[in-house]
Amino acid sequence: MLEPVLSIRGLSKTYASGLQALKPLDLDIARGEIFALLGPNGAGKTTMISIVCGLVTPTSGTVTADGHDIIRDYRGARRKIGLVPQELHTDQFEAVRDTVAFSRGLFGCPPDPGRVEQVLRDLSLWDKRDTRIRELSGGMKRRVMIAKALAHDPQILFLDEPTAGVDVELRRDMWQLVRRLREGGVTIILTTHYIEEAEEMADRVGVISRGELILAEEKTSLMRKLGKKALTLQLAEPLAVLPAELAEWKVELNDGGHALHYEFDAKADRTGVPSLLAKLRDLGIGFTDLNTHQSSLEEIFVSLVSERKD
Amino acid sequence: MSGFNAHGVWAIYRFELHRFRRTLWTGLAVPVITTSLYFIVFGAAIGSRMAEIDGVDYGTFIVPGLMMLSLFTESIFNASFGIHMPRFTGTIYELLSAPLSAFETVLGYVGAAATKSMIVALVILATANLFVDVHIAHPLLMIAFLLLIAATFCLFGFIIGIWAKGFEQLQVIPLLVVTPLTFLGGAFYSIDMLPEPWRTATLFNPVVYLISGFRWTFFGTADVGVWVSLGATFAFFLACLGIVWWIFRTGYRLKA
Known part of the structure; x- marks a missing residue:
């Protein structure tokens, strides 16, 4: 310097x-x-x-x-x-x-x-x-x-x-x-x-x-490094199990089957969000609300620091 | 880069005087009214029944004591409030981050507080002159004494302002220590008027020396020798200076 x-x-x-x-x-x-x-x-x-x-x-x-x-x-x-x-x-x-x-x-x-x-x-x-x-x-x-x-x-x-x-x-x-x-x-x-x-x-x-x-x-x-984002969908009808067709996106079923959680790289060329939404429509899975969330800095610190401690 | 930060000292001094100017009329009306009240009660009502003290009539005799009483309380109040306020509001951060030495900071605050309390003391003198004829035997020494005592009590007030954890504590020392010591220190009587053992006990009260010395500059007579008074005043001044030096050295209640 x-x-x-x-x-x-x-x-x-x-x-x-x-x-x-x-x-x-x-x-x-x-x-x-x-x-x-x-x-x-x-x-x-x-x-x-x-x-x-x-x-x-x-x-x-x-x-x-x-x-x-x-x-x-x-x-x-x-x-x-x-x-x-x-x-x-x-x-x-x-x-x-x-x-x-x-x-x-x-x-x-x-x-x-x-x-x-x-x-x-x-x-x-x-x-x-x-x-x-x-x-x-x-x-x-x-x-x-x-x-x-x-x-x-x-x-x-x-x-x-x-x-x-x-x-x-x-x-x-x-x-x-x-x-x-x-x-x-x-x-x-x-x-x-x-x-x-x-x-x-x-x-x-x-x-x-x-x-x-x-x-x-x-x-x-x-x-x-910090470019990760998460998409959460509130489902109209709860799902008992995750449909096999969604395996490709590594989504998680949360909140007793009421919410779908998907993590993606916001800086990537293909985030996978549009295709995921299209697939849900094809499968007839409706959702009432949707939000995306960028990992807060506090969360990143916690993970950074805990990584260092492990 | 070093050297005296005169602009910094001047900034503090002006800031403090500006604060006083905001309350100028109450600040001046209070000493004028208080002095008048003292003269009505002690001068006219009681004083007329009192014998002369060392050849000075009672109304005149109490003038230096009255000036001292106000000088003590004003000095402590102005200086303690001046440094306590930034601590209370948090603006002290600026003072601590400025290129100011401890000496410069104290000079600004104590200088401004001493200026105001000296003005109040002189206003009291002028008011007293309306009631009695005050003749000052040693005017230059009177001003010098006034200055030394004002500086000493402003330093003392500065210490209280740093020590105090809240506004209540700012009042504790002046009300519980300084005012009683002043009343018992011969502000309104000559300590020779006291019977033993009280007369001897009074000699342990430091305020006796300050008032006695100051009174000497007016009348040329005093309870204790003027050099003893001056020495005691100077010792008190140095003690306060030492404590202030220690405060900045250790950062006591200023820095973590």
Whole structure:
């Protein structure tokens, strides 16, 4: 990898309670890439981000951000980093513009109303510049938090669950913003529960589970592995046994004969779905409902992790 | 890259003063009304029956004590609330992730809190002047003492704001410790007026030294020597500074 902008070596965290939130972890993030960190709740994503940003003291290991050690040269490192935490923590009584200007100052930058205006415009907040934060909707507050994180022009931006509980429109906006930032040379590390989000945006995906980084690879190769989908048909009449004619599709009979379950590779040229449906019609097997389901990331983690344990 | 983050300190200082400005009128009306009440009760009603203390009439005598009483409570309240609020709302994440040293963070918060409590103390002085004629023997030393005590109690308030687990706890120390110690520390009387053993017992109350020293800057007379007072005040200041240093060193209630 060319000159990583963020370099993590042997980073671990054991809390005073004895909980090992992060097992020794190595990770390099390339300059200008979008890295999605996936993992179930409590996997250690937020702990890792919190250490890099200075909110949590590591038990062991080192991190350098754009060449600055996050502990020995914390000023240099932190000036390069912007953080948008998961929870909406805002100063309710402050006006939007003031809170963004405050963040800029906090990170050691001289006042620059023009730059603050630009950040607010980029996030469609300019019309709300004099509004108090408590009068804003949840989605708008999320934008304010991003604006605050961008006010000092960071090189590395952490977005912790940026689209959790966010409406579709804002999610689209967020994705566009992330791409624009990347075009401007900003490296972005985001955590998410949503596979589509990683699929849509990330160059590389890391999977973290139980405090362990279990893989970090290019999105395209990962998507091939995770491309399984399942089709479930609710039958009009329950079946006692599976007709022999369906053996070709490896379907399963579930729910006491009320449902048919078929797993297929969504990325394959021939998924087998149309032919299966045609065969059912030929056999006179009616169904009342149909849905397809992509294995959730949580399910994939569970299987990934249990595979490793076996 | 290193060097003093002056923009960061200024951002915190301005943020805190902005918070005070939002409640400016109540913030100033309260000390004015409270001081007036004290003067009506202690100055006019009771004070007229009191003898002079060290050649100072009673109404004038209580002015430094009144200023101290408000300075203590204001300093603790402003500083503890200032740092407790971000912990409560969660916005502390930004402070912890900013390129600020412990010294810079404390300078911003304590500086702003001390500014406000000094303004309140001076408003009380101005209000008192409407009731009695206050002559200040050592005005520069008075300001210096005011500044040192404000800084000390703001540091103390900062510690309480970090230690407190909720808003109730913010009130506990000021109400249960500082206010009683101030009332018993000679805010409204000279400790020479007390019979033994209470007079000696009072010397273990640190607030006695603060009030006595401050009163000396007004009248040139005091219960205890001014250098003893100054030394005690400075020792308290250093103790608070030491605890704040320890808080940032260990991340106590700030970092996991």
